Amino acid sequence: MQEITESKIIGVSTPRVDGPLKVSGIAKYASDHHFPGLLYAWPVCATIANGTVTNLNLSEAEKMSGVVAIYHRANIGPLYRVPPATGFSLILDEKRPPLEDDVVRYYGQYVAVVVAQTVEQARAAAESVRVTYSRQKPDVSEKLLGSPLTTEKPDQKSKRGDAASALQSAQVKVDEIYTIPVETHNPIELHASVAVYDGQKYTLYETSQAVVNHRDVLAQMLGVPTEQVQVITRFLGSGFGGKLWPWPQSILAAACSRNLERPVKLVVSRQMMFQSVGHRPAIDQRIQLAATPDGKLTAVGQDYVNHTSILDDYDEGCGEITPFIYSTPNLLVTGGLARRNVGNPTAMRGPGAVPGLYALESAMDELAIALKMDPVALRLKNEPEVDESLEIPFSSRHMKECLTVGAEKFGWSSRTPEIGSIKQDGVTLGWGVAACSWLAARTETEATVELRQDGSARVACGTQDIGGGTYTVLAQVVSHETGIPVNKIEVVLGDSALPPGPISGGSWVTASVTPSVLEAAQNATKSVLLAAVKSDGSPFKDKKPDDLEFIDGTIRLKGQSASTVPMSEILRIARVKSVSGSGKSQGTFGEAKPKYSFHSYGAQFVEITWQPEIARLRVSRVVTVIDAGRIINPAPARNQIEGAVVMGVGMAMFEETMYDPRSGAPINNNLADYVMAVNADSPKIDVTFLDYPDYKLNALGVRGVGEIGLAGIAAAITNAVYHATGVRVRNLPIRIEDLL
Numbered sequence: 151m152q153e154i155t156e157s158k159i160i161g162v163s164t165p166r167v168d169g170p171l172k173v174s175g176i177a178k179y180a181s182d183h184h185f186p187g188l189l190y191a192w193p194v195c196a197t198i199a200n201g202t203v204t205n206l207n208l209s210e211a212e213k214m215s216g217v218v219a220i221y222h223r224a225n226i227g228p229l230y231r232v233p234p235a236t237g238f239s240l241i242l243d244e245k246r247p248p249l250e251d252d253v254v255r256y257y258g259q260y261v262a263v264v265v266a267q268t269v270e271q272a273r274a275a276a277e278s279v280r281v282t283y284s285r286q287k288p289d290v291s292e293k294l295l296g297s298p299l300t301t302e303k304p305d306q307k308s309k310r311g312d313a314a315s316a317l318q319s320a321q322v323k324v325d326e327i328y329t330i331p332v333e334t335h336n337p338i339e340l341h342a343s344v345a346v347y348d349g350q351k352y353t354l355y356e357t358s359q360a361v362v363n364h365r366d367v368l369a370q371m372l373g374v375p376t377e378q379v380q381v382i383t384r385f386l387g388s389g390f391g392g393k394l395w396p397w398p399q400s401i402l403a404a405a406c407s408r409n410l411e412r413p414v415k416l417v418v419s420r421q422m423m424f425q426s427v428g429h430r431p432a433i434d435q436r437i438q439l440a441a442t443p444d445g446k447l448t449a450v451g452q453d454y455v456n457h458t459s460i461l462d463d464y465d466e467g468c469g470e471i472t473p474f475i476y477s478t479p480n481l482l483v484t485g486g487l488a489r490r491n492v493g494n495p496t497a498m499r500g501p502g503a504v505p506g507l508y509a510l511e512s513a514m515d516e517l518a519i520a521l522k523m524d525p526v527a528l529r530l531k532n533e534p535e536v537d538e539s540l541e542i543p544f545s546s547r548h549m550k551e552c553l554t555v556g557a558e559k560f561g562w563s564s565r566t567p568e569i570g571s572i573k574q575d576g577v578t579l580g581w582g583v584a585a586c587s588w589l590a591a592r593t594e595t596e597a598t599v600e601l602r603q604d605g606s607a608r609v610a611c612g613t614q615d616i617g618g619g620t621y622t623v624l625a626q627v628v629s630h631e632t633g634i635p636v637n638k639i640e641v642v643l644g645d646s647a648l649p650p651g652p653i654s655g656g657s658w659v660t661a662s663v664t665p666s667v668l669e670a671a672q673n674a675t676k677s678v679l680l681a682a683v684k685s686d687g688s689p690f691k692d693k694k695p696d697d698l699e700f701i702d703g704t705i706r707l708k709g710q711s712a713s714t715v716p717m718s719e720i721l722r723i724a725r726v727k728s729v730s731g732s733g734k735s736q737g738t739f740g741e742a743k744p745k746y747s748f749h750s751y752g753a754q755f756v757e758i759t760w761q762p763e764i765a766r767l768r769v770s771r772v773v774t775v776i777d778a779g780r781i782i783n784p785a786p787a788r789n790q791i792e793g794a795v796v797m798g799v800g801m802a803m804f805e806e807t808m809y810d811p812r813s814g815a816p817i818n819n820n821l822a823d824y825v826m827a828v829n830a831d832s833p834k835i836d837v838t839f840l841d842y843p844d845y846k847l848n849a850l851g852v853r854g855v856g857e858i859g860l861a862g863i864a865a866a867i868t869n870a871v872y873h874a875t876g877v878r879v880r881n882l883p884i885r886i887e888d889l890l
């Protein structure tokens with residue numbers, strides 16, 4: 151498709167088309183769905199993390215008012231496993247169907263589910279089920295590197311040259327271990343499933359970042375053809391990756407609905423959110439850097455271990471960015487897994503890159519200090535010409551400009567490197583920097599665009615809007631192609647019955663969807679031109695479609711504005727209500743020999759304030775410069791980066807899921823005890839997007855934003871803390887006592 155360089159609407163901040171629905175409460179989220187005869191399910195959660203269920207005593211619960219059924223292993227009915235698959239199909243993290251056996255492998259694992267007339271009745275009865283266990287000591291320990299339970303041999307993820315020898319002979323070296331604790335996704339919208347089975351077909355209202363995959367997985371697990379499952383997620387109250395793949399509650403709700411032939415709603419409680427719908431795993435990473443005295447990297451080593459559950463292998467992929475972010479002749483990245491009695495980890499915003507860059511960018515700061523070199527200058531010095539891991543060019547990389555523009559906006563040149571040397575209004579300032587990157591990609595996508603006689607349009611795609619602005623972006627793209635104003639474009643997403651679209655993950659929705667939507671819009675306009683030349687009474691009757699052009703919702707003879715007729719008029723003459731076009735675009739994933747290395751880049755500059763007298767640490771100012779291709783809708787794109795920065799403040803300073811070593815229970819399992827960054831913790835944030843369209847990725851040159859905003863923030867904060875205090879925090883989150 152031709153590169154699109156000019157547009158009246160692409161790149162223009164456009165208010166969210168779904169905004170009024172959301173602020174007025176009309177938008178229906180999964181758990182807002184009600185149906186006649188709806189029943190409520192509440193799971194019985196294991197109170198041990200390792201052992202076996204030896205008895206379920208239901209006698210008290212069964213007698214409680216409103217109870218309709220209690221399901222457990224013996225009576226839930228058939229549930230199947232999903233066959234191994236490749237690519238973006240049939241993905242779920244917890245592959246064991248719920249209630250498959252009596253073994254308990256993590257705290258909170260569902261061992262039964264109560265269905266009742268009201269949610270209160272279901273919960274009360276679930277809490278009255280008496281479960282007897284044979285218990286074993288769980289392992290939830292967070293020390294991973296070198297742990298005897300590291301069951302997998304470390305995998306080699308990337309290698310070039312001979313890192314070991316280069317590290318041995320290095321003149322300047324850093325060799326440190328960095329750890330991050332378990333972080334739990336806490337979207338304000340709880341996970342929820344409302345299952346409606348009509349004796350043949352399942353309609354599932356879900357909190358899903360991927361309705362098509364969700365449908366395919368549920369059809370497999372229920373043992374029915376995909377046509378008999380429809381998954382609907384019109385709106386999401388965010389997800390952060392926790393809602394990418396189906397979790398057991400969805401399968402349980404569907405099975406209960408099947409067994410009772412009644413609609414069933416199951417809302418996961420906030421407490422259960424810490425147990426059975428994923429988390430970012432605990433991760434230990436060893437980073438080794440070697441450099442010449444003038445700051446040229448000669449070797450980079452990264453070895454990481456992340457915890458995973460007892461049954462499933464979740465690899466955090468911390469080495470994703472390391473192989474291409476800097477130039478170095480020698481590199482070795484390895485990764486391994488350690489099994490723990492925890493629920494399945496899953497992707498959490500910026501999986502792999504975010505924890506990986508925390509470690510790498512901390513180590514780069516330590517290297518800069520060892521070299522007595524400015525940390526921005528160190529990064530600039532090691533900027534690669536090409537992707538040295540794949541030996542291919544970058545599609546479009548402006549890392550240097552991110553660093554120099556950021557330094558300029560931040561005022562970096564006035565930084566004095568000595569610890570605690572910058573004071574302002576009686577407090578110590580610390581200034582830190584980190585570079586960052588995140589993958590750019592497209593996945594296969596189909597979409598349709600309909601142009602209607604009333605002058606409006608409709609665009610449909612089986613992707614979803616997690617809250618980042620997909621509804622609005624697609625309206626802008628259709629508006630760009632057709633000239634129809636955004637407020638006359640209906641965007642339909644979040645339904646597995648629509649043409650299959652991408653997961654709302656990886657920050658790649660916009661890059662994936664826009665090519666197929668553009669193609670669909672072009673095909674729809676072609677269809678209008680055909681109607682114009684074929685329809686009796688049309689002023690263009692018997693012309694050739696090639697003689698005509700479609701501009702701003704009107705048809706005219708090429709170059710002859712006097713001949714202009716509105717699209718709606720042509721469709722009225724043709725007596726058709728609407729015409730449609732479809733589009734399909736290919737993915738970039740899994741290409742055996744990619745031609746380009748596709749990524750976004752950025753630089754994060756952070757200021758912290760430190761008041762030792764009262765032990766008060768604050769992140770006061772962040773300047774972030776992002777090179778993410780063309781930005782279609784700058785206002786929500788900026789919101790994405792701002793939100794990510796605040797999440798980075800939480801990652802650096804607060805977030806940590808703690809497990810009780812005796813029971814294996816996540817203990818700070820609520821919004822009061824699991825501390826996250828809130829408005830009061832938000833720094834002043836200055837977001838700049840460099841505007842370099844990446845036409846190698848798609849015609850609009852768009853890569854998408856979201857996760858990149860979080861990458862590097864935690865390291866920039868700990869680097870700033872070092873600058874202010876002289877304390878290097880290598881174990882997140884930073885604790886005040888670390889600094890005293």
Ligand code: MOS
Pocket residue numbers: 359389390391392394497498499500501654655656657
């Ligand atoms: Mo994101 S962790 O790819 O939803």
